[in-house]
Amino acid sequence: MTGEKKKKTVKTIRIDVDKCNGCRACEMICSAFHAAPKYSSNNPARARIRVISEPLKDIYVPVYAGDYTPAECAGRDKYMIDGKEYEECAFCRASCPSRGDFKEPDSGLPLKCDMCEGEEEPLCVKWCITDALVLEEREEEIEEEEAQEELEIGLKSLAKKFGLQNVADVVARMTLSNKD
Ligand code: SF4
Numbered sequence: 001m002t003g004e005k006k007k008k009t010v011k012t013i014r015i016d017v018d019k020c021n022g023c024r025a026c027e028m029i030c031s032a033f034h035a036a037p038k039y040s041s042n043n044p045a046r047a048r049i050r051v052i053s054e055p056l057k058d059i060y061v062p063v064y065a066g067d068y069t070p071a072e073c074a075g076r077d078k079y080m081i082d083g084k085e086y087e088e089c090a091f092c093r094a095s096c097p098s099r100g101d102f103k104e105p106d107s108g109l110p111l112k113c114d115m116c117e118g119e120e121e122p123l124c125v126k127w128c129i130t131d132a133l134v135l136e137e138r139e140e141e142i143e144e145e146e147a148q149e150e151l152e153i154g155l156k157s158l159a160k161k162f163g164l165q166n167v168a169d170v171v172a173r174m175t176l177s178n179k180d
């Protein structure tokens with residue numbers, strides 16, 4: 001549907017890299033919150049935030065996991081800021097085939113920050129004692145559009161990895177066995 005306006009809450013996390021000390025508490029709490037069951041384990045490799053941490057260059061930059069992308073960019077970028085050189089694609093938020101960031105370490109499935117859905121405040125923001133992470137919210141009017149759900153994104157990545165037909169077959173088998 002087009003033409004219809006609706007309200008959307010835009011959540012932004014303001015990241016003050018000058019305040020970040022690289023403690024990685026944000027990675028710990030994120031992975032613990034998203035463990036199944038919740039808080040049963042923690043593993044920063046599963047976090048939906050990663051802190052670029054290079055103490056010798058005094059670099060500490062939190063980066064949030066964004067969307068899954070099935071293909072890498074045609075070229076990569078590399079930043080120099082205030083005389084400090086950052087790694088290739090350092091600020092990119094994508095779960096991308098070019099690297100291991102923002103993927104489940106065991107399955108390779110994409111990880112994406114969900115702003116800690118259901119919580120009053122994102123837990124990384126709550127646990128950052130230096131206030132390097134601050135949540136800001138505002139309302140925006142947008143055209144009605146279908147949001148691509150996380151399920152669909154996850155299924156697409158599975159389809160790319162195993163082939164759509166295989167995924168469909170497994171789902172069909174699971175559906176049948178659930179009927180028993
Ligand atoms: S919790 Fe805060 S200070 Fe610690 S690494 Fe994360 S953003 Fe930086």
Ligand code: SF4
Pocket residue numbers: 026029030031033047048049064065112113114115116122123124125
């Ligand atoms: S907002 Fe929640 S899901 Fe996103 S990185 Fe922070 S703790 Fe993880």
